[in-house]
Amino acid sequence: MPKGYSRPQTLIDKPWHFCPGCNHGIIHRLCAEVIDEMGLQNQTIGVGSVGCGVFSYEYFNFDGIGPSHGRAPAVATGVKRVLPDRLVFTYQGDGDLAAIGTTEMVHSAVRGENITIIFVNNTLYGMTGGQMAPTTLMGQVTTTTPGGRSRNQAGYPFRVCEMLATMEGAAYIARGAVYNPAQVVKTKKAIKKAFATQMAGLGFSLVEVLSACPTNWGMNPIQALKFVEENMVPVFPLGEFKVTPIEAGV
Amino acid sequence: MGELLLMKGNEAVGEGAIIANCRYFFGYPITPQTEILEYLARRLPEVGGAYVQAESEISAINMVFGAAAAGARVMTASSSPGISLMQEGISYIASAELPAVIVNVMRGSPGLGGIHPSQADYNQSVKCGGHGDYKLIVLAPASVQELIDFTILAFELAEQYRTPVVLFSDGMMGQMMEPVLLPEINTTPVDRPWATTGMNGRSPNIIHTLYLPADDLGNHVKQLFAKYDQIAANEKRHTQFMVEDAEIIVVSYGITSRVAKAAVEMARENGIKAGLFRPVTLWPFPDKALKKAAENAQLLIDVEISMGQMRDDVRLAINDRLPVDLYNRIGLVPTPEEIYEFIKSRAREVL
Numbered sequence: 248m249p250k251g252y253s254r255p256q257t258l259i260d261k262p263w264h265f266c267p268g269c270n271h272g273i274i275h276r277l278c279a280e281v282i283d284e285m286g287l288q289n290q291t292i293g294v295g296s297v298g299c300g301v302f303s304y305e306y307f308n309f310d311g312i313g314p315s316h317g318r319a320p321a322v323a324t325g326v327k328r329v330l331p332d333r334l335v336f337t338y339q340g341d342g343d344l345a346a347i348g349t350t351e352m353v354h355s356a357v358r359g360e361n362i363t364i365i366f367v368n369n370t371l372y373g374m375t376g377g378q379m380a381p382t383t384l385m386g387q388v389t390t391t392t393p394g395g396r397s398r399n400q401a402g403y404p405f406r407v408c409e410m411l412a413t414m415e416g417a418a419y420i421a422r423g424a425v426y427n428p429a430q431v432v433k434t435k436k437a438i439k440k441a442f443a444t445q446m447a448g449l450g451f452s453l454v455e456v457l458s459a460c461p462t463n464w465g466m467n468p469i470q471a472l473k474f475v476e477e478n479m480v481p482v483f484p485l486g487e488f489k490v491t492p493i494e495a496g497v
Numbered sequence: 498m499g500e501l502l503l504m505k506g507n508e509a510v511g512e513g514a515i516i517a518n519c520r521y522f523f524g525y526p527i528t529p530q531t532e533i534l535e536y537l538a539r540r541l542p543e544v545g546g547a548y549v550q551a552e553s554e555i556s557a558i559n560m561v562f563g564a565a566a567a568g569a570r571v572m573t574a575s576s577s578p579g580i581s582l583m584q585e586g587i588s589y590i591a592s593a594e595l596p597a598v599i600v601n602v603m604r605g606s607p608g609l610g611g612i613h614p615s616q617a618d619y620n621q622s623v624k625c626g627g628h629g630d631y632k633l634i635v636l637a638p639a640s641v642q643e644l645i646d647f648t649i650l651a652f653e654l655a656e657q658y659r660t661p662v663v664l665f666s667d668g669m670m671g672q673m674m675e676p677v678l679l680p681e682i683n684t685t686p687v688d689r690p691w692a693t694t695g696m697n698g699r700s701p702n703i704i705h706t707l708y709l710p711a712d713d714l715g716n717h718v719k720q721l722f723a724k725y726d727q728i729a730a731n732e733k734r735h736t737q738f739m740v741e742d743a744e745i746i747v748v749s750y751g752i753t754s755r756v757a758k759a760a761v762e763m764a765r766e767n768g769i770k771a772g773l774f775r776p777v778t779l780w781p782f783p784d785k786a787l788k789k790a791a792e793n794a795q796l797l798i799d800v801e802i803s804m805g806q807m808r809d810d811v812r813l814a815i816n817d818r819l820p821v822d823l824y825n826r827i828g829l830v831p832t833p834e835e836i837y838e839f840i841k842s843r844a845r846e847v848l
Contacts, residue, residue: 290695292567295705304703312566313705318559321551325563325571326693328547329521333695351559354552390528496531 255279268461268468295358296339299434317348320355359416359450367378369460381405382406412488422490426472504847511536513648520546521571523560529668530602533574554579558586565595570694574600588627592706596655614668619806635779637750641675735783743772749800760836784814
């Protein structure tokens, strides 16, 4: 009997290093499933990041690059200019992308660079132990906002999708989540659209995925998923912010 | 060899890159380097390559990282403050063992400094300004012709050793025009089985610089240094002029070595036994050749447009056996007369 559900070909069979309840595993898997379905395993170059996603190249079964903190979109630009027909995507967290890598992210969109960013937003720096990120919610306690994020000290959460959607070079911008099966399915569709947008040569694409960090939030996995739905989604609303119809392309 | 052309130093670097089959350039405007950028923005599309003006030198060097990982011949160029911004990326490129060429058209510094010629980035490149244990091959041309020839050489060395190579120019060489011959070279296709080009049937290629277990990091760094030992054994280059019987040897590289040569000739005409030793590779530094050249000398004079950043390497090469004076100008290329006057005054005291 054929298996209805098996490991994607582009996901290496090895144990995750992620904490229990972390959503990185689901998001890795979604990328792998989409690449399998699009038949792009042999034409994909993944560019990782620094943070909890740092080992993405150890899980994905395709060519991979480990860049420095925040510079993945610049590295991806270099790859894509040399190999314009390949699928080139970065996998970055919110510290990597929305703080130190803001410039590289914004200017990749400005250039309409034909790359995709998978942006995993868990509201803090996970790998270094839960410090405030630009995406930390107001009042949220982190190790560097022990009294909760306050306007006077640290300003407001950074909404990446809303900003990038204003740019002409951005072809597809969406935000998803993986706190329940319905959202997992929607997020997978968004990733597929983003990769298809790139393969059609339409320009820059980014999919933000809201992700639970039970360890650094001090919650159990169920509470953490609930936190995403109840506390993150109101600040980071889900949906598509910019869509370029693929038929319109090239 | 083709016809004799009159070319500006910065454009010569650009054309040298084209001749060397470099097809990708990522850069950011900064005086006095900008003509390299402008030249390649025009030339690369003509030869089927790509030019991207990055949003910063930080992005430019990381685009270089990506293009090199994708198996391309790639270059960036900047001037001193911009090269400072690239240091993190250069450390990554060295650790990832990617071939790349980085041109530094040095300008006055520290800080914003000025836009005049300088050689004050010697320590930054020769001693490596980025984090960690690594080395860079550093080439020091002294003419517009050498800017072309050494750009080509830089690509060959980068490819052969899979390591970043720095080419030193400066505000004067970048801006000056000289007649040049464009060399014709045979470029054979290079096999880069390590490149991240998409698997296309093979197992994944991974280019990274993270080695969490201490043993893995140790082995990686030791393997890098085994390669550097090989480079040091094979690639030390220098030229020398009238050093055989010289009592005073001027040690100088790049643009100042040319001026120093004229000063040495003036000294000889006036009965002073002077000579010139010119390091062509600053790393690996031609230490044994300098030691040999200095066997009969009584004094060395280090001539630089910096506060003497090369002097420690000169002293090490001769085991501190002789005094090593410094003659320098900051923000200016010294004239032959100025260097000659210094040689003359020191000759009176020492000889």
